[in-house]
Amino acid sequence: MPEEDPRFGQAVALFNTQEWYAAHDLFEEIWHETAEPDRRSLQGILQVAVAQLHLQRGNRRGATILYGEALGRLRRPGTPDLGLDLEALCCVVEQRLHQLQHDADPESCTVPQLQPLP
Numbered sequence: 001m002p003e004e005d006p007r008f009g010q011a012v013a014l015f016n017t018q019e020w021y022a023a024h025d026l027f028e029e030i031w032h033e034t035a036e037p038d039r040r041s042l043q044g045i046l047q048v049a050v051a052q053l054h055l056q057r058g059n060r061r062g063a064t065i066l067y068g069e070a071l072g073r074l075r076r077p078g079t080p081d082l083g084l085d086l087e088a089l090c091c092v093v094e095q096r097l098h099q100l101q102h103d104a105d106p107e108s109c110t111v112p113q114l115q116p117l118p
Contacts, residue, residue: 002030002038003083012084012114015045020053041082044073048093048112055107060100067097085115 002008007026014023024046031042047070054062071093073079074086089112096106 001082002034002042005030008082015049015112015114018052018111020049020056024049024053037078038080038082040073040076041080041086044070044079044086045084045089045114047073048089051093051096052112063106064097064100067093067100071097081117083117085117088115089113 007030011023011026011030014026027042027046027049031039031046034042047066051063051066051070054060054066071090074090074093079086092110092112095109096112099106099109
């Protein structure tokens with residue numbers, strides 16, 4: 001289970017402090033060592049981090065594509081939550097995707113965060 005790996009907590013902390021590149025790298029290390037279906041959850045989280053990185057670099061098209069792909073993975077039935085509130089993450093990603101699709105500023109929305117399940 002990836003959430004039992006000490007690197008997982010570090011990756012979550014990096015994600016939540018908006019250190020998108022470092023979070024991506026650490027989640028990717030774990031992803032390479034993980035089997036399905038947990039792998040799908042990690043890939044969705046990775047895609048959100050990379051979408052955020054694209055936005056920082058002004059690549060709205062890349063962010064739009066990755067947000068959509070992340071939602072497809074994270075909302076797929078049977079996707080493990082890894083102890084995280086992935087539904088809350090998906091709601092934020094949906095809002096940001098909607099802003100991008102309507103040529104609005106996604107930065108007016110909440111920044112994606114990974115919160116533990118209650």
